[in-house]
Amino acid sequence: MTRSHVRQRPCRDRVTASPTPLQLALPHGHRWxxxxxxxxxxxxxxxxxxxxxxxxxxSRMVHPRRDTATGRDTD
Numbered sequence: 001m002t003r004s005h006v007r008q009r010p011c012r013d014r015v016t017a018s019p020t021p022l023q024l025a026l027p028h029g030h031r032w033x034x035x036x037x038x039x040x041x042x043x044x045x046x047x048x049x050x051x052x053x054x055x056x057x058x059s060r061m062v063h064p065r066r067d068t069a070t071g072r073d074t075d
Contacts, residue, residue, distance in 0.1 A: 001054070029061030 011015075035041045041050070044062060048055035 025061050032058055033062050 032047050044058045045055045048058045
């Protein structure tokens with residue numbers, strides 16, 4: 001039986017595909033969490049001021065627990 005009626009999704013070329021926003025944001029969160037754990041900074045607000053970003057963005061990247069689309073925990 002052939003599946004000619006099923007549309008195949010085009011395969012994204014891994015070399016030319018641009019990174020997703022999550023892929024771009026995760027390194028920031030990892031670095032910022034390291035700064036907090038090492039004691040280089042004392043709060044998320046201080047990181048936000050230093051990096052010129054909103055403190056809510058820093059919080060979301062350091063603690064990515066909720067799926068913003070569904071509002072459910074990702075654990």
